[in-house]
Amino acid sequence: MSKRIFDRIKLFLYPLLFYILNNISNKWTRTEVYGKEKLEGLSGDTPLLYAFWHGKLWLPVYYFRGLDYLVLSSLSRDGEYMTRVLKRYGYQIIRGSSSRGGSRALLALIKEIKKGNSAFITPDGPTGPVYKVKPGIIYLQEKTGVPIVPLGVAIKHKKVFNSWDRLNFPLPGTRAVMIFGELLEFKPDSCSIEERAVLLEEALNRVQKKAEELLEIKYSG
Template sequence: MAKRRPTWTRRKAEALADSRAVLGSAEALIARRLRRVHARTDWTLEGWDALCEAAAAGPVIFAVWHGRLAMTPWMWDRSWGPIWSVTSHQRPGRIVGGVLGRFGWETVRMHDTRRNDRGTLTLARAARAGASFGIACDGPIGPARRMSSVAVDWARVTGAPIFMWSYSVERYSTLPSWDRLIVPKPGGAGRMVWKRWGEIGRRTDPAEMEVLRARLEADLDELTDGTDRAMGHAGPIDRA
């Protein structure tokens, strides 16, 4: 059966949803809520000192699960230097990029299925200029907690160390999305964890890169699940 062509009303509605006025309002609302959550949560920070030491020596690469993106604005201190994130060209990705921009992050949009030569060149220039990177390792379309090779690839190219990062909170809800995105609520306690994972040599061969990718996936799972347990949850809160 042939696909139905979008109606005029639907096209206008989609154009409105993609307008800067609508996207900007959504970004401002989300950023305001995240600031409120951060300010009204009693945070415990684990591994922050190790990150400070690494940041003093140069850029780092963060490995994060997509379901834990909400609190990433506090993953890095912007006074240490620029940090970049890759976002999708799809509407949710553009909103995420806009929200991060309100916290001083730089973002580059990548297509989910097409070549991204221009975006890759932008990131390469940023890396040469000493930027750090935050990578949602199972984004932008999943499957959830299935790690792509992006983090280990960029670590090999740049020589920057990989830091795993995650957070958990007492009070939260989850979105009915592929990643079960955690939406923290104000109040209660929270925990952010940074853990240095290591560096990858420039001459690492493809077989070893796959071994490292699988190891990083398992280690980030363990870190994230352990953060949930430390907050008193019986299991991973994005898998409930």
């Protein structure tokens, strides 16, 4: 079998297996959601930027399925795999990354958010450093005026993969917690983009720590 044919098989098979496993594992996970009432004062068509760490994406990918949310996916091979998974869940995909097509992708994302579409962002993606907010999401918030919702996602019994993002995979029958943090609305003239990134990083770490404390597990940040 030629490498080209093998690559095509992987391109079809890997996303399909990820999708099936994500579905099954989320059904065997007892996920508790807290803090969603923080969004109740908003009008139904208010767009939001949901932010969570890349390694915690296993549960949110399933939770936000079917809502037509926007996702920025890198132009790498891994990004192509993830794009195919997310499309099965009904997400709108914009391709680009910090190294290739990033500026065009951000502009496209801004345009779609201004139309009223919500998005979810992993601020330390697509390649890390882990648990460090990159400025892209702050730039998005500045240009759109859309609130950021930090999410904490914790799993009691899990497999932590040896990947840059320390991807968390729930083991059968485990309990999990997802917490919606306080909405963040930064004013552009309040401080620099770098300082706002630090504030978001601190907010993400706080809500992540709270989620892990509810499960009585050691904070991973």
